[in-house]
Amino acid sequence: MAKRRNFTDQFKAKVALEALRGDKTVQEIAAKHQLHPNQVSTWKRQAIDGMADVFSGGKQSGPTEADIKELHAKIGRLAVENDFLSEGLKK
Numbered sequence: 001m002a003k004r005r006n007f008t009d010q011f012k013a014k015v016a017l018e019a020l021r022g023d024k025t026v027q028e029i030a031a032k033h034q035l036h037p038n039q040v041s042t043w044k045r046q047a048i049d050g051m052a053d054v055f056s057g058g059k060q061s062g063p064t065e066a067d068i069k070e071l072h073a074k075i076g077r078l079a080v081e082n083d084f085l086s087e088g089l090k091k
Contacts, residue, residue, distance in 0.1 A: 015040055016047035 018029050019040050026044075030037040063071070 012043050013047070016043040019044040020047060 015029060015033055015035070018024065019026060024032075026037045026040050029035075030040045033040075
């Protein structure tokens with residue numbers, strides 16, 4: 001059984017950019033790099049889908065540091081309230 005090949009991000013970007021240029025067909029690019037044409041098409045589609053993130057201006061899609069601190073504080077308050085209420089139920 002053949003071992004699965006791993007490709008670097010730079011190689012994937014190079015192949016996807018070559019496919020986006022449109023100078024050669026997907027089949028020609030695949031043959032040049034010894035890849036399956038479906039793999040080239042997949043990397044091309046991923047490049048197109050991720051292109052909006054390149055121009056997002058460095059905006060984070062996840063929570064900011066302030067949001068995380070606020071959520072940790074809220075978890076602490078809820079834990080204290082939970083302990084207080086569970087003590088009240090034991091009596």
